[in-house]
Amino acid sequence: MLIIGPPGSGKGTQAERISERLGVIAISTGDIFRAKVKGETPLGVEAKTYMDNGDFVPDSVTNKMVRDRLSEDDVDGGFLLDGYPRTTAQVDYLDRILADGDQQLDVVLQLTADDGELVTRLLSRAKETGRSDDNETVIRHRLDLYHEQTEAVVAKYAERGILARVDGIGNIDEVTDRVTRCFEGHLTVPITSRR
Numbered sequence: 001m002l003i004i005g006p007p008g009s010g011k012g013t014q015a016e017r018i019s020e021r022l023g024v025i026a027i028s029t030g031d032i033f034r035a036k037v038k039g040e041t042p043l044g045v046e047a048k049t050y051m052d053n054g055d056f057v058p059d060s061v062t063n064k065m066v067r068d069r070l071s072e073d074d075v076d077g078g079f080l081l082d083g084y085p086r087t088t089a090q091v092d093y094l095d096r097i098l099a100d101g102d103q104q105l106d107v108v109l110q111l112t113a114d115d116g117e118l119v120t121r122l123l124s125r126a127k128e129t130g131r132s133d134d135n136e137t138v139i140r141h142r143l144d145l146y147h148e149q150t151e152a153v154v155a156k157y158a159e160r161g162i163l164a165r166v167d168g169i170g171n172i173d174e175v176t177d178r179v180t181r182c183f184e185g186h187l188t189v190p191i192t193s194r195r
């Protein structure tokens with residue numbers, strides 16, 4: 001399963017909650033990158049400038065990182081990817097990873113919110129978290145990239161008939177309920193036999 005949404009749509013929060021509620025492993029490429037930046041690993045050092053500028057980390061780095069993560073044993077029962085794919089080239093790459101592992105996507109959830117609301121949310125998050133990519137210029141750039149590149153990703157999954165859209169506006173619990181309803185019907189392993 002995938003969760004896709006513009007910066008500030010709450011996809012990270014919702015992915016974590018879904019992971020707890022449904023017992024499915026959530027994998028966030030943004031979180032993996034932030035951990036590598038913090039740990040000052042070579043990959044983290046390479047990714048940092050792109051992240052600070054609100055740019056995508058190059059596919060040569062990102063794709064391999066995702067392939068490695070998805071080859072670990074804990075994803076055998078299915079997974080929820082948050083923040084990948086963000087470009088149509090990444091969609092093609094993910095298709096290859098999944099085909100190699102004899103797996104397929106069941107559902108792609110797009111969390112929606114309008115740009116005005118997103119900028120307000122992100123500016124307030126910037127005050128709380130001090131994330132280095134949460135200033136207004138970078139926020140606007142990240143939103144532009146979402147519209148220019150990631151909406152094409154969403155369109156691809158819509159064409160395949162596996163896209164579900166969920167309104168990301170409203171209180172967090174309400175949005176979690178909407179997201180849960182959407183994912184529940186697509187679990188490979190029933191909730192009762194998880195964790």
Ligand code: AMP
Nearest residue numbers: 029030050051055056057062083084086
């Ligand atoms: P996020 O936490 O999902 O907003 O991601 C934070 C940052 O990590 C992004 O602005 C990018 O710089 C980088 N990043 C995360 N996922 C990807 C991806 N799929 N492709 C390229 N860069 C990514």
